[in-house]
Amino acid sequence: MDPVFRWIESSALSVWTRESTSLLAYPAILSAHAIGMALAVGVNAAIALRLLGAAPGIQEAEMRRYAGVAWIGFAVNAVSGMLLLIAYPTKAMTNPIFYVKLSFVAVGLSVFVAVNKRLEQWRSTAQTWIGIALLVSWGGAIVAGRLLAYTYRRLMAG
Amino acid sequence: MWLVSIFASVKPIARLMHTAWGWPVAESLHFIGLSLLIGTVGLFDLRLLGVGRRIPIAAMHQLIPWGLAGFSINAVSGIAFLLAEPDQYVYNPSFHAKVLFIAAAGLNALTFYLTVYRKVAANGAPAEAPPAAKAMAAASLSLWIGVIIAGRLLTFYRPFPCQPPEPGFLATCIPGFHANWK
Numbered sequence: 162m163d164p165v166f167r168w169i170e171s172s173a174l175s176v177w178t179r180e181s182t183s184l185l186a187y188p189a190i191l192s193a194h195a196i197g198m199a200l201a202v203g204v205n206a207a208i209a210l211r212l213l214g215a216a217p218g219i220q221e222a223e224m225r226r227y228a229g230v231a232w233i234g235f236a237v238n239a240v241s242g243m244l245l246l247i248a249y250p251t252k253a254m255t256n257p258i259f260y261v262k263l264s265f266v267a268v269g270l271s272v273f274v275a276v277n278k279r280l281e282q283w284r285s286t287a288q289t290w291i292g293i294a295l296l297v298s299w300g301g302a303i304v305a306g307r308l309l310a311y312t313y314r315r316l317m318a319g
Numbered sequence: 320m321w322l323v324s325i326f327a328s329v330k331p332i333a334r335l336m337h338t339a340w341g342w343p344v345a346e347s348l349h350f351i352g353l354s355l356l357i358g359t360v361g362l363f364d365l366r367l368l369g370v371g372r373r374i375p376i377a378a379m380h381q382l383i384p385w386g387l388a389g390f391s392i393n394a395v396s397g398i399a400f401l402l403a404e405p406d407q408y409v410y411n412p413s414f415h416a417k418v419l420f421i422a423a424a425g426l427n428a429l430t431f432y433l434t435v436y437r438k439v440a441a442n443g444a445p446a447e448a449p450p451a452a453k454a455m456a457a458a459s460l461s462l463w464i465g466v467i468i469a470g471r472l473l474t475f476y477r478p479f480p481c482q483p484p485e486p487g488f489l490a491t492c493i494p495g496f497h498a499n500w501k
Contacts, residue, residue: 184472192471196464198350203358210359210385218378226371227362303354304347311343 166251166318178248187248194241198306200234202299205273212276212292221280221288228277235270251318258312262305269298326405336403345396352396353470355389357463358382367439367448367456376448377440410478417469424462431455 169175178186204227210216211224246253253259272294280288327333335341359382365371366379401408408414435452438444448456 216381
């Protein structure tokens with residue numbers, strides 16, 4: 162994979178993201194990734210809390226009104242995450258925890274999509290487990306994401 | 320600065336934070352707490368601004384205690400960072416901005432509860448919040464996003480250039496970045 166990593170690392174976009182001293186480069190991308198996380202995980206956490214019995218005044222199906230906010234967060238993080246990956250492909254892709262994070266995100270996203278599609282069909286025990294699944298997958302994604310800064314073996318291939 | 324020496328004198332927290340797991344665990348909690356805060360306080364703000372109008376404002380407000388829980392997690396983990404590496408924060412302009420934004424968000428929330436809250440969250444209150452409540456909701460959202468940005472920028476305004484590749488928490492330094500960062 163090293164030739165691929167080196168090719169990405171030498172691209173103009175990778176160099177700019179990694180080395181530009183502009184606040185609009187790496188700092189802005191990291192900030193966007195944190196804001197996107199807050200929106201996406203925040204909405205998922207609110208849905209999970211509701212499914213687990215919090216805020217009983219809110220009709221569960223009405224939580225769908227905020228799904229759009231989560232999708233904005235997902236979109237922001239897909240783009241910002243891709244830019245972070247282009248900046249340091251070796252750092253992420255040689256770290257097993259990166260794949261753990263992606264798996265948590267994939268599970269969290271699937272559960273979120275399922276919740277939006279057919280919330281009403283579930284019994285309350287199922288809702289409890291769905292709420293727990295949302296909290297575990299998004300909490301896991303956050304922890305794995307944070308660990309990426311501490312666990313990488315190689316920074317760059319070049 | 321006297322603040323730094325006071326913070327630095329709290330040795331047990333610093334020792335705990337400098338173990339292999341101290342910093343990553345506290346950071347993970349800090350990100351989980353912030354998601355909880357935005358997912359509850361932020362959604363309540365959006366509700367006041369008119370998103371999800373069919374949900375009574377009072378019902379949406381039932382999420383707020385979870386936002387307070389998120390804030391508490393972040394106050395505790397944030398103070399742990401501060402006590403462990405005081406000079407990385409006390410002299411950091413991004414940290415000053417972050418504290419100011421948090422204080423402003425707090426004042427904004429206090430104003431909300433002292434003024435429009437009772438009317439807005441009463442039983443049978445209209446679905447549409449008054450303009451004053453909307454203004455405070457918009458301020459709250461902007462200020463918390465400002466807090467996140469200032470928090471994320473802390474790394475780039477560290478008073479001392481960090482020397483990658485240092486082990487542990489300084490691994491968050493972005494190599495090659497600080498060399499030309501002015």
